[in-house]
Amino acid sequence: xxxxxxxxxxRNYRLWASGAIVSNTGTWMQRVAQDxxxxxxxxxxxGVAVGITTALQFAPVLLLAPWAxxxxxxxxxxKVLITTQVTSAVLGLTLGFxxxxxxVELWMVYALAAGLGVVAAVDGPARQAFVSELVPVGYLPNxxxxxxxxxxxxxxxxxxxxxxxxxWFGTGPVFVINGLSFIAVVxxxxxxxxxxxxxxxxxxxxxRSARAGLAYVRSHPEIALVMxxxxxxxxxxxxxxxxxxxxxxxxxxxxxxxxxxxxSVMAIGSLGGALLAARRxxxxxxxxxxxxxxxxxxxxxxxxxxxxxxxxxxxxPVGLAALTMLTAANATVQLxxxxxxxxxxxxxxxAILMGGTPIGSPIIGWIGEEFGARWTILIGGVGTLLAxxxxxxxxxxxxxVREAVQRAAERPVGTVTATAGRAATTATPEATAVARKTAxxxxxxxxxxxxxAA
Numbered sequence: 001x002x003x004x005x006x007x008x009x010x011r012n013y014r015l016w017a018s019g020a021i022v023s024n025t026g027t028w029m030q031r032v033a034q035d036x037x038x039x040x041x042x043x044x045x046x047g048v049a050v051g052i053t054t055a056l057q058f059a060p061v062l063l064l065a066p067w068a069x070x071x072x073x074x075x076x077x078x079k080v081l082i083t084t085q086v087t088s089a090v091l092g093l094t095l096g097f098x099x100x101x102x103x104v105e106l107w108m109v110y111a112l113a114a115g116l117g118v119v120a121a122v123d124g125p126a127r128q129a130f131v132s133e134l135v136p137v138g139y140l141p142n143x144x145x146x147x148x149x150x151x152x153x154x155x156x157x158x159x160x161x162x163x164x165x166x167x168w169f170g171t172g173p174v175f176v177i178n179g180l181s182f183i184a185v186v187x188x189x190x191x192x193x194x195x196x197x198x199x200x201x202x203x204x205x206x207x208r209s210a211r212a213g214l215a216y217v218r219s220h221p222e223i224a225l226v227m228x229x230x231x232x233x234x235x236x237x238x239x240x241x242x243x244x245x246x247x248x249x250x251x252x253x254x255x256x257x258x259x260x261x262x263x264s265v266m267a268i269g270s271l272g273g274a275l276l277a278a279r280r281x282x283x284x285x286x287x288x289x290x291x292x293x294x295x296x297x298x299x300x301x302x303x304x305x306x307x308x309x310x311x312x313x314x315x316x317p318v319g320l321a322a323l324t325m326l327t328a329a330n331a332t333v334q335l336x337x338x339x340x341x342x343x344x345x346x347x348x349x350x351a352i353l354m355g356g357t358p359i360g361s362p363i364i365g366w367i368g369e370e371f372g373a374r375w376t377i378l379i380g381g382v383g384t385l386l387a388x389x390x391x392x393x394x395x396x397x398x399x400x401v402r403e404a405v406q407r408a409a410e411r412p413v414g415t416v417t418a419t420a421g422r423a424a425t426t427a428t429p430e431a432t433a434v435a436r437k438t439a440x441x442x443x444x445x446x447x448x449x450x451x452x453a454a
Contacts, residue, residue: 019188024154026181051365069347096175145277163260213344269319296385
């Protein structure tokens, strides 16, 4: 097996990946259909309405992050994910049937978008943390990269397919297909060998609160730096579902098919970035900052492209830079976080990554209406570049941050404990279940001792 795909040697991860790519394709189909429904059927090309819809879908992630992280750490993540997938299916099917029956109104889209946001608030950290139960910790960067590759393979297929289906049948069937796609994830979760899953480390009593996750991040400056930069970029730069829709509709006067094609073209670069990340054994904070700067520069260049074709081509390096930043940030945070804290830390990460969208989306939509679609991308690109430069200055001038980053760089990939962690990293795939459970038991003893001493 190529190093790029080594996590696929583990059966449970193969099941997870196969279900995820079906669901991811459906999710991207729904994103395109939702934006097109609001922009062209329920409003008269209102960028503000699209921004509000997006904000309602992401706001719960920000508001419910502390509670969602605690749920992820305290309860069986596999069961949590089954619940979120079934609920998402019901919401998607409901909107689809409302559209097909001709009963849909804008407020209904707003309400169901908010409902999906509540589900996503729990699903996101559970999904991120569950990956560490599927593979040994030494395989984690590869698994994170492959997850991003799956997400962007869906992004490559979904928008173009959605555009065709919208052109032929309208938006309703797209929502129905997305609702049915969640069945694939439920099937993969129920087919897993639970004996081969890593033991989920529950937090000790007195260390279960959401505030413990925030305190953990504050005590790890390398995590805090990554989260700050990613949060700033997410709020002002990662709004492609709005900016691309506005560019296709208002600047180039294109239809649903051409709009969907832009998302697929951008996914070419995103998929490339994800596959490169899967080959990378150790992500670094410096890589996160450099990729953020590259994303800002390429976004600025895309904003001034004169034609639809040149804009589409420029989306490839934009997608490559964005996914390099996101996969490196995700893996850096997970590898730097203690397993018993991972759910709450990843909930904070997801809140920062997705929670900035409710703030930025309506503003971006308003800018597009008032000043033109190009300005939505240009302002996001300049802001992203500034965020990356501030992060670089922070890293260069803070001795505390540099020391934390250096310690993380020197820590062997896959370290869990001095002995058991190395076993879990170097063992063959057939032996990983035993090594991982040994490491988990050792970690539990260590954590109990540390909590008692505290």
